Amino acid sequence: MPLCDVCGLREAKYYQHHTGRKLCGKCLIEDIRERVKKEVDEHSLINGSDRVLLALSGGKDSFVLLDTLSSFVDSNRLIGFSIVEGIPGYNREEYILRLKKYASERGVDLVVKSLKEIFGYSLYEVVSIARDRKKEMSPCTFCGAMRRRGINLAARELGATKTATAHNLDDEVQTLFMNILRGDPDRLIRQHPLAPRLSDLLVPRIKPLRKIYEREITAYAYELGFKFQETECPFIVHEPTLRARIRHWLYMLEKERPGSMLSLLESFDELIIKKISSTKYEKLPLCKICGEPTSIGRDICKLCEMMLDLGIEPKGSFNQTHSS
């Protein structure tokens, strides 16, 4: 068996395709922690007084987010937060318990909330209402909007100054191309971690894993023996075609030219950061119903609009007394 290219002591277990190195488990973990720390430090994503809410789903990415950040950020400045969507057969007490255990081993508290507690409806109830009323709706769009809102409400309520999500490099580059192909370059800028803060009510969102390949995250999780949620959400009937095609195309490209995804993201980052620094931005208006920020030119936010369309009274609050 070949030895690790970094320490030269232990057996190599992983091939890091974008650098061409063979690594042992320990050096792989160290390499990823260092790259996450570099991403955070380089852009000052976490400053001295920040408290960071980690949005944890229970998937492998969220364990790696928790583990890497707690390796260099003081654990009392991190708060874990997990949303239970309320999907029969998917929301899974054992995963929440495991997540709690992993968090507490790293000195991090975990707050768990259900969509029902925050909005008065579980995702299953929303989908049932839509079905009964014969309304066309995408469960993923609704769930995504409720989760994003829930995370932001939780961050404000729990006194967090940043929220961290576990998006990896593969997710980021797919989203980048989706926005380009849909002709929505503004979205690239708005979703960028260095985007200007367009409302005091929106807690800035950081993505510390955005330069780590998904396959590296899988190896990291495997190496540390994390047991994570692998059940797929039953509402995902099939993947959105565009994302699936982009993913396939990116993998082909990556196979031919290892490191392609990383250079794509870094090149676009450079352009986007230049654009951000040279543009003036308007503050976002507030939704007339819920009072939360909405897009320029709208007076009702997308979430309230979707709820009204289903005949549901829009609501959303985060009451700390329910936290477990």
Ligand SMILES: [Zn+2]
């Ligand atoms: Zn090594």
Ligand SMILES: [Zn+2]
């Ligand atoms: Zn609203």
